[in-house]
Ligand SMILES: Nc1nc2c(ncn2[C@@H]2O[C@H](COP(=O)(O)OP(=O)(O)OP(=O)(O)O)[C@@H](O)[C@H]2O)c(=O)[nH]1
Ligand SMILES: Nc1nc2c(ncn2[C@@H]2O[C@H](COP(=O)(O)OP(=O)(O)OP(=O)(O)O)[C@@H](O)[C@H]2O)c(=O)[nH]1
Ligand SMILES: [Mg+2]
């Protein structure tokens with residue numbers, strides 16, 4: 001759909017016949033194209049600014065090595081900076097805490113919390129051989145608790161029995177007790193979707209945290225999110241203290257710029273990505289792959305290896 | 308809301324300058340970008356401002372009003388209410404969209420509105436895939452007093468839709484609303500399934516579905532353009548509903564969509580409750596984008 005960034009940058013920079021160091025002028029022209037590419041990929045405007053500043057600082061004065069064109073040289077710098085900012089360190093879910101380890105899932109309505117709860121439950125059961133209990137604290141959305149129960153049953157992961165009339169914090173307490181008594185290694189708490197300016201629900205979330213003392217608090221966010229990614233990630237982090245982010249719907253054709261926005265604004269690692277509706281559609285986060293996607297370049301890896 | 312207050316401060320800061328010069332216009336462009344209008348649409352709108360007002364002294368209130376007016380100009384022709392044809396028994400409404408965008412909830416709210424207006428509504432639980440999707444629609448049906456036609460999970464959605472239309476006809480219902488499973492528009496197989504639902508409905512009534520509503524999540528960024536394009540092509544979308552505008556996302560991509568696809572925009576969703584569906588109002592929407600009070 002869009003002309004790829006590499007084509008655009010080559011178009012601008014490769015006209016320069018002279019070789020040698022990249023000048024400030026070259027780099028500024030290139031940064032306008034980088035800005036456009038990042039905005040088209042939904043990277044938040046403020047993050048785009050700090051990103052292009054970083055790249056500019058790295059690129060001006062850089063020697064263009066013989067094996068590549070100036071356009072390719074800049075792309076490599078852009079790509080490497082993006083990977084750095086996305087976090088090149090893989091961070092799996094941390095279970096280093098006394099059992100039962102609580103994992104709390106939070107996020108906006110419909111972002112994929114319940115589905116991801118089941119996915120993580122399946123992964124920890126099947127791959128890491130943990131005994132996992134899933135609990136839905138969503139007493140608001142119609143059939144939310146039933147949804148998690150069905151997902152648990154489909155994937156042979158235990159779910160906390162549904163008791164009508166309990167509040168989310170009461171369910172959290174009951175889940176942790178059941179976790180202890182039942183000898184579970186991990187208890188995953190699926191919470192109701194909430195908009196980050198809904199004061200009452202944000203307070204409720206903090207209360208659940210107080211009761212369950214989760215070791216991981218994961219923000220589940222849609223990879224298709226636009227500029228609002230910064231507001232939502234910042235608000236959830238401020239109110240509850242995130243330990244990581246899960247990006248869902250990475251199987252879509254969105255460019256996923258929200259990943260960069262949320263990482264940049266919270267500093268919290270992106271731990272996992274959702275790549276489908278089925279319970280096994282969960283993958284580890286790979287910053288290089290996402291970087292290529294944000295830049296709209298599938299061929300980036302080969303290019304970068306050459307440079 | 309947070310964004311609107313940050314927009315407000317953004318624009319207030321602009322106003323210490325008083326003149327609509329290049330720097331001010333750039334800041335206005337930023338305001339639009341941050342509301343998800345996308346770079347091209349944001350640039351087009353600020354360009355109009357530049358042409359008409361460049362270097363004029365202009366007050367704080369005025370600049371916001373001018374910005375809102377430009378956005379409103381794009382949207383206003385597309386603010387069209389959903390009309391139900393009373394001659395159709397039933398008028399078939401198919402609701403489609405990406406996962407989690409608010410299809411089922413919108414159906415609940417819309418059913419409530421139609422029921423209040425005295426129409427007899429029947430629902431079809433066409434999402435046979437997602438866990439407890441049928442139960443979710445049943446609960447909404449119970450809230451509004453509309454019966455729900457459903458089959459077991461995993462059943463063929465097109466076959467179910469066909470039977471639902473037959474039943475709704477037999478019962479002489481005014482409106483049949485069909486829920487569908489969420490799907491990403493780049494999944495060919497799932498889109499083909501949607502096409503099949505439309506095809507089997509036409510076997511009974513060549514004009515059905517009479518309305519095909521696409522739900523768009525206000526937090527979605529530029530990808531919403533692809534959603535409209537592909538759902539439009541495959542399912543013949545006739546109108547849009549933008550959900551989750553009760554948050555801080557401004558849903559500005561709708562401006563780009565309106566300009567490009569010229570589809571009617573019927574409703575906005577402003578919460579999870581039964582009454583949280585409002586007719587789309589171009590002026591209100593534009594004001595919110597420009598940071599003016601709604
Ligand atoms: N394609 C795709 N769909 C997903 C993914 N993750 C979740 N979904 C779908 O997104 C929709 C919403 O997912 P849920 O898990 O119900 O979201 P939630 O955050 O629990 O929603 P609420 O509880 O209503 O706030 C469902 O249709 C899921 O099947 C993903 O990674 N890819
Ligand atoms: N705040 C807010 N939440 C909404 C709105 N519309 C829907 N929701 C919530 O968003 C979540 C997803 O809504 P659903 O109606 O289940 O979405 P869907 O498109 O049917 O989802 P799938 O069937 O899984 O694809 C639920 O938690 C709803 O309560 C809205 O206008 N505002
Ligand atoms: Mg849920």
Ligand SMILES: [Mg+2]
Nearest residue numbers: 410411434440
């Ligand atoms: Mg649904």
